[in-house]
Amino acid sequence: MSFLVDRNTRVLIQGITGQLGVYVTELMSEAGYLPVAGVTPGRGGTSVGGVPVFDTVAEAADQTGCTASLVLVPPSGLRDAALEAIHERMDPIALMVDGVPLNLSIELLSKARESAVTLIGPNSPGIISPGQCLLGALDPSRFTPGEVAVVSRSGGMMSTIADTLARAGIGTSTCIGIGGDSVIGIDMPTAVTLAEKDPDTRAIVIFGEIGTTQEERLAELIRKGQVGKPVVAYIAGAAAPAGIRYSHAGAQADGPAGSAQAKMATLAEAGAHVVERYVSVGQLTRELLG
Numbered sequence: 001m002s003f004l005v006d007r008n009t010r011v012l013i014q015g016i017t018g019q020l021g022v023y024v025t026e027l028m029s030e031a032g033y034l035p036v037a038g039v040t041p042g043r044g045g046t047s048v049g050g051v052p053v054f055d056t057v058a059e060a061a062d063q064t065g066c067t068a069s070l071v072l073v074p075p076s077g078l079r080d081a082a083l084e085a086i087h088e089r090m091d092p093i094a095l096m097v098d099g100v101p102l103n104l105s106i107e108l109l110s111k112a113r114e115s116a117v118t119l120i121g122p123n124s125p126g127i128i129s130p131g132q133c134l135l136g137a138l139d140p141s142r143f144t145p146g147e148v149a150v151v152s153r154s155g156g157m158m159s160t161i162a163d164t165l166a167r168a169g170i171g172t173s174t175c176i177g178i179g180g181d182s183v184i185g186i187d188m189p190t191a192v193t194l195a196e197k198d199p200d201t202r203a204i205v206i207f208g209e210i211g212t213t214q215e216e217r218l219a220e221l222i223r224k225g226q227v228g229k230p231v232v233a234y235i236a237g238a239a240a241p242a243g244i245r246y247s248h249a250g251a252q253a254d255g256p257a258g259s260a261q262a263k264m265a266t267l268a269e270a271g272a273h274v275v276e277r278y279v280s281v282g283q284l285t286r287e288l289l290g
Contacts, residue, residue: 002129002174003149003194003201004092004118005068009133011035012060012090014081015072016048020096024072024137025049031140033133037064039081057088069093070126070135075100078122082108086115092186094135095121095179105183112185119185125155125177136177146171148285149195151188152207153180153214157236161205161281168282170289173201180209188214189221196227203230203288205281208263210237215263219270230288231272232281235260 011028015021016038025048028035035051037060044055054060057069069090073081078097085093086108093112100122112119120127126136130143138155142163148170152158155177162175176191178184188206195204204227208215215235221227238260268274273288275281 002132003198004120004174004176005127005129005133005135007129007132008067009135010037010065010067011133011135012057012064012066012069012085013038013051013072014040014057014069014085015074015077016040016051016053017043017046018072018074020137021072022048024070025051027137027139028134031134033140035066035070037066057084057090061088061090067091068135071095071097073097079104079108082119083111086111086117086119089115089117092118092120092127092135094124094126095119095185096124096126096137097121098123100181102183105181109183109185120176121179121181121184123181124179124184125158127174127176129174130172138175138177142166143175144171145173147173147200147202147289149173149192149198149201149204150175150207151191151195151204152177153188153209154207154236157207157278161207161234161278164279164282165205165285168286170282170285173198182212187217189217192218192227192231193221196229201229203232203285205232205285206234207278208233208235210235210260210263211258213258216266219266219272222267222270222272230285231267232285232288233264233267233272233274234276234278234281235263235267235274238264 017040
């Protein structure tokens with residue numbers, strides 16, 4: 001009941017000895033998602049919350065068999081950390097790093113594609129398959145196992161939507177925060193396509209925003225029949241003025257194209273089920289599931 005991560009995923013945290021790394025390790029451990037390893041150069045041989053720390057990803061992989069990486073390093077160390085994870089074929093790699101220069105994002109995405117590695121982010125909260133695996137800083141108590149995938153451009157709203165679904169008696173298979181930047185690894189159409197192929201996902205909920213063409217490209221997949229499962233969509237930013245960044249780096253529309261209204265209309269015309277308020281997601285999804 002998941003894609004990208006499952007109960008067999010062995011999580012590595014790069015930057016585990018930093019304040020955020022310690023917090024995320026505790027968060028994951030308390031919910032039963034204990035990482036198998038951490039990496040901080042120069043801190044090898046220590047541990048964080050019982051998780052062994054290594055100097056390099058190669059050492060961590062050799063000693064623990066880690067398969068996926070959550071990157072929590074400061075922006076100045078992101079390039080080296082991400083390239084190291086890509087070189088060691090960690091998959092997926094979630095970049096929970098904000099303020100990444102555009103040229104660096106392009107470079108990392110190119111390297112990941114060359115190595116056939118899935119990159120999530122940057123500016124991603126991570127991904128969770130409830131009851132199976134957590135690769136990110138997400139509150140596990142807000143996610144329950146089920147048959148609905150959530151794909152979101154916002155980490156906070158992903159948690160809110162998952163919680164809204166849970167209150168409606170609906171669990172989730174996989175919830176992925178793709179990141180709010182304009183250049184990211186796995187995007188909305190790709191993530192939804194993975195959910196479409198997941199045999200245990202029956203419906204998909206997306207949280208979109210103004211800016212970029214992700215929602216429009218998803219609509220084209222729905223229109224062509226390449227996404228046949230029910231898609232429930234909520235698009236934020238209806239009141240955002242043109243040319244003003246709404247929330248994330250990629251959330252800016254310079255005119256009618258890319259606006260919330262345009263995206264909602266395009267998705268609805270393609271066959272998606274569009275709601276005007278996120279609180280309506282739970283009831284509508286329950287009706288679609290029958």
